[in-house]
Amino acid sequence: MGKPPTTLRDIALSLGTSIGTVHRALHDNPGVSAATKARVLQVARNLGYRPNLAARYLSSKKTLRISVNTPQGTTSFWDEVRSGIRDEAESILLENVEVEFRTCPTLGEGEEEALEAAIRDQVDGIVIFPSSPQKLRAPIRRATRANIPVVCVATDAPQSGRLGMVGIDTLASGSIAADLMGRFLNGKEGCIAVTVFDMDITEHSEKYSAFQSTLESFYPNLQTLKPVEDHDIEKEAYRKCRKLFEERGDVAGVYVTTEASVPVLQAAKDAKLLDRLTIITTDLFPDLVPYIRSSAVIATIYQRPHAQGELALRMLHEFLAEGGRRSHQVALAPHLVMRGNLDFFLRRQSQELSAKEKRRAPRENNAEYAGDFA
Amino acid sequence: MGKPPTTLRDIALSLGTSIGTVHRALHDNPGVSAATKARVLQVARNLGYRPNLAARYLSSKKTLRISVNTPQGTTSFWDEVRSGIRDEAESILLENVEVEFRTCPTLGEGEEEALEAAIRDQVDGIVIFPSSPQKLRAPIRRATRANIPVVCVATDAPQSGRLGMVGIDTLASGSIAADLMGRFLNGKEGCIAVTVFDMDITEHSEKYSAFQSTLESFYPNLQTLKPVEDHDIEKEAYRKCRKLFEERGDVAGVYVTTEASVPVLQAAKDAKLLDRLTIITTDLFPDLVPYIRSSAVIATIYQRPHAQGELALRMLHEFLAEGGRRSHQVALAPHLVMRGNLDFFLRRQSQELSAKEKRRAPRENNAEYAGDFA
DNA sequence: CGGAGTTCCGTTAACGTTTACGCTCTGGAC
DNA sequence: GTCCAGAGCGTAAACGTTAACGGAACTCCG
Numbered sequence: 001m002g003k004p005p006t007t008l009r010d011i012a013l014s015l016g017t018s019i020g021t022v023h024r025a026l027h028d029n030p031g032v033s034a035a036t037k038a039r040v041l042q043v044a045r046n047l048g049y050r051p052n053l054a055a056r057y058l059s060s061k062k063t064l065r066i067s068v069n070t071p072q073g074t075t076s077f078w079d080e081v082r083s084g085i086r087d088e089a090e091s092i093l094l095e096n097v098e099v100e101f102r103t104c105p106t107l108g109e110g111e112e113e114a115l116e117a118a119i120r121d122q123v124d125g126i127v128i129f130p131s132s133p134q135k136l137r138a139p140i141r142r143a144t145r146a147n148i149p150v151v152c153v154a155t156d157a158p159q160s161g162r163l164g165m166v167g168i169d170t171l172a173s174g175s176i177a178a179d180l181m182g183r184f185l186n187g188k189e190g191c192i193a194v195t196v197f198d199m200d201i202t203e204h205s206e207k208y209s210a211f212q213s214t215l216e217s218f219y220p221n222l223q224t225l226k227p228v229e230d231h232d233i234e235k236e237a238y239r240k241c242r243k244l245f246e247e248r249g250d251v252a253g254v255y256v257t258t259e260a261s262v263p264v265l266q267a268a269k270d271a272k273l274l275d276r277l278t279i280i281t282t283d284l285f286p287d288l289v290p291y292i293r294s295s296a297v298i299a300t301i302y303q304r305p306h307a308q309g310e311l312a313l314r315m316l317h318e319f320l321a322e323g324g325r326r327s328h329q330v331a332l333a334p335h336l337v338m339r340g341n342l343d344f345f346l347r348r349q350s351q352e353l354s355a356k357e358k359r360r361a362p363r364e365n366n367a368e369y370a371g372d373f374a
Numbered sequence: 375m376g377k378p379p380t381t382l383r384d385i386a387l388s389l390g391t392s393i394g395t396v397h398r399a400l401h402d403n404p405g406v407s408a409a410t411k412a413r414v415l416q417v418a419r420n421l422g423y424r425p426n427l428a429a430r431y432l433s434s435k436k437t438l439r440i441s442v443n444t445p446q447g448t449t450s451f452w453d454e455v456r457s458g459i460r461d462e463a464e465s466i467l468l469e470n471v472e473v474e475f476r477t478c479p480t481l482g483e484g485e486e487e488a489l490e491a492a493i494r495d496q497v498d499g500i501v502i503f504p505s506s507p508q509k510l511r512a513p514i515r516r517a518t519r520a521n522i523p524v525v526c527v528a529t530d531a532p533q534s535g536r537l538g539m540v541g542i543d544t545l546a547s548g549s550i551a552a553d554l555m556g557r558f559l560n561g562k563e564g565c566i567a568v569t570v571f572d573m574d575i576t577e578h579s580e581k582y583s584a585f586q587s588t589l590e591s592f593y594p595n596l597q598t599l600k601p602v603e604d605h606d607i608e609k610e611a612y613r614k615c616r617k618l619f620e621e622r623g624d625v626a627g628v629y630v631t632t633e634a635s636v637p638v639l640q641a642a643k644d645a646k647l648l649d650r651l652t653i654i655t656t657d658l659f660p661d662l663v664p665y666i667r668s669s670a671v672i673a674t675i676y677q678r679p680h681a682q683g684e685l686a687l688r689m690l691h692e693f694l695a696e697g698g699r700r701s702h703q704v705a706l707a708p709h710l711v712m713r714g715n716l717d718f719f720l721r722r723q724s725q726e727l728s729a730k731e732k733r734r735a736p737r738e739n740n741a742e743y744a745g746d747f748a
Numbered sequence: 749c750g751g752a753g754t755t756c757c758g759t760t761a762a763c764g765t766t767t768a769c770g771c772t773c774t775g776g777a778c
Numbered sequence: 779g780t781c782c783a784g785a786g787c788g789t790a791a792a793c794g795t796t797a798a799c800g801g802a803a804c805t806c807c808g
Contacts, residue, residue: 054428055794175714214714340549429764
């Protein structure tokens with residue numbers, strides 16, 4: 001096993017040239033003829049050269065600047081994403097990552113500007129939530145061309161050249177919601193309302209159709225209604241749902257895929273349906289807690305924002321550090337929160353959000369780790 | 375922000391001594407007087423010294439050897455744990471980790487010997503599944519005293535001095551199982567059987583009591599039976615459950631917390647109860663799949679072995695690399711698998727298990743990452 | 749033909765640690 | 779007196795990469 005890895009020196013030696021030349025060739029810096037460059041690349045490939053990251057970091061000492069462009073958000077979702085990113089940045093051993101947050105106060109406003117600003121600032125990488133993918137397609141493409149990798153979080157921006165994306169698997173979450181809905185309703189007939197942000201967003205339409213098709217195939221006695229688009233606007237969510245509840249007497253359940261579950265619940269309450277509806281929501285935030293405790297919301301699909309943030313940053317960092325070869329499409333499985341395990345998640349959530357503690361306190365080198373933790 | 379971090383040189387300069395002395399003092403190597411050592415430590419603390427890991431690794435070039443002591447297992451659980459560990463080891467940027475697997479063919483047999491062997495081999499760290507914690511308490515303590523950190527996976531070994539442990543949160547999984555059981559049974563009366571490995575294991579009794587208390591408080595019409603201990607022995611599981619099913623006519627549901635769900639299902643089938651019982655199992659493996667598809671098993675609590683493996687190794691590595699300050703008790707939330715999202719998990723599982731691919735293929739340095747993945 | 753500007757390449761000093769080696773004392777045995 | 783041992787400390791060469799500098803050869807222009 002383990003032959004010593006090949007170094008720049010090995011390559012130089014085997015070519016009768018110098019380390020400097022090899023280095024320039026591998027980084028296509030100016031100052032190498034096309035011919036030598038080709039030979040270097042060839043030999044490097046043959047010898048299976050892989051750069052020593054420790055040496056690289058030690059030598060260059062440049063820190064990677066990463067811009068995180070996310071909305072403020074109406075729930076704690078984005079706070080959790082950001083704290084996941086912060087945690088991951090801190091836990092990187094090389095400590096060469098610096099995160100800059102560019103937070104948009106309102107959803108969709110100033111997204112482009114913030115992205116432009118990041119590009120102008122010459123950051124090394126970007127984590128972004130593309131709330132309207134088509135509008136951001138062009139700027140993301142521009143970033144990529146400027147050699148700044150972009151990772152999308154929560155929502156993808158297809159055809160944009162982005163490096164990758166991390167989000168919740170839409171099929172897994174839509175299907176589990178449908179399966180639970182069917183079980184909970186236990187043979188009853190009726191129809192199910194589904195609220196989404198906007199059917200133009202891939203993730204949302206996928207989630208809807210996963211829900212719809214799972215319900216259709218396993219619980220044919222239940223019927224999925226056409227999606228209610230709320231665009232995360234509370235009034236819109238309330239109005240549309242209220243109208244729906246009034247018009248149709250046979251609504252048996254609601255699946256809320258957006259953050260705007262509270263107005264939906266309010267609409268149900270005002271329509272005097274709250275205790276007759278089986279409601280499944282998405283995400284977990286303070287305002288939702290009493291509804292879960294009282295069973296008005298029977299279950300909620302937790303999209304693990306903290307984990308999404310962690311993974312997005314890790315993906316970016318891996319790519320920047322070693323030219324990356326990993327999967328660039330990460331689809332997480334969501335968690336299911338009900339009354340029973342609610343406290344577990346609330347505890348975790350508050351831990352994660354307040355984890356800006358010491359953690360990185362100065363310490364001696366050989367900390368004693370013994371002693372019982374149990 | 376960012377002043378340049380303090381180095382050994384800074385400490386040496388500020389003390390009028392040399393780098394060598396500072397280094398020896400910080401690592402309590404021989405060759406330093408107690409007085410200087412104390413002064414060095416003091417100054418290091420004042421200046422907030424933290425070693426530069428890149429430099430350390432570059433200089434020493436010693437790889438960390440980690441022993442992974444896990445059972446063969448009757449399901450794919452431990453294969454997934456091991457593959458999670460492998461994946462994490464490969465994704466460590468410094469590439470200074472070498473994993474040695476010491477796999478026990480049968481549960482509980484040769485565990486101690488394998489642990490002793492690892493200690494004798496002078497590995498730098500150990501990941502272990504302590505199938506009988508009390509028997510391993512002493513050897514683990516010995517490892518710790520020999521300055522080999524030990525991380526437990528899946529099950530804890532309390533009072534053993536182990537560095538930490540990663541597993542599934544028992545409360546979260548027991549409670550969600552109970553909550554689902556209650557919902558699925560939807561007001562029916564009856565009692566619920568629970569099989570566990572052994573009530574002497576902390577995790578198992580915790581899971582049982584979480585289940586029991588959640589069921590009691592939310593669904594008082596359902597009653598939790600005394601636990602059935604199967605010790606992961608198929609015949610024992612079958613025999614005890616078959617007997618239980620014969621004796622009690624009012625069993626409405628079964629919660630299987632062990633790997634031995636197939637014999638339980640067989641017992642239910644032989645007692646002609648399979649279609650009248652609401653069954654929730656644990657973990658996900660090929661033999662279980664048809665039962666989930668046919669709804670004989672209504673849901674299974676997936677304990678995310680891959681993630682457990684990853685996190686266990688990460689914990690160990692973080693500690694070894696930087697003297698660790700992170701939380702050493704990691705409790706994961708389990709995933710819920712039902713018919714609807716089964717395929718998602720099966721796909722992931724097979725991906726994870728077969729991920730020994732190229733991934734680390736030789737590559738040029740500046741890989742083009744553009745191009746659309748969508 | 750001399751100088752200025754290229755292009756291509758070699759050399760070398762960092763980066764912060766580790767490790768091996770070597771020096772200077774002191775004290776004791778011969 | 780010499781010789782040796784050892785404790786306490788300084789020195790310097792690695793580790794693999796980056797980045798800056800310098801030099802040779804060659805071209806272009808007056």
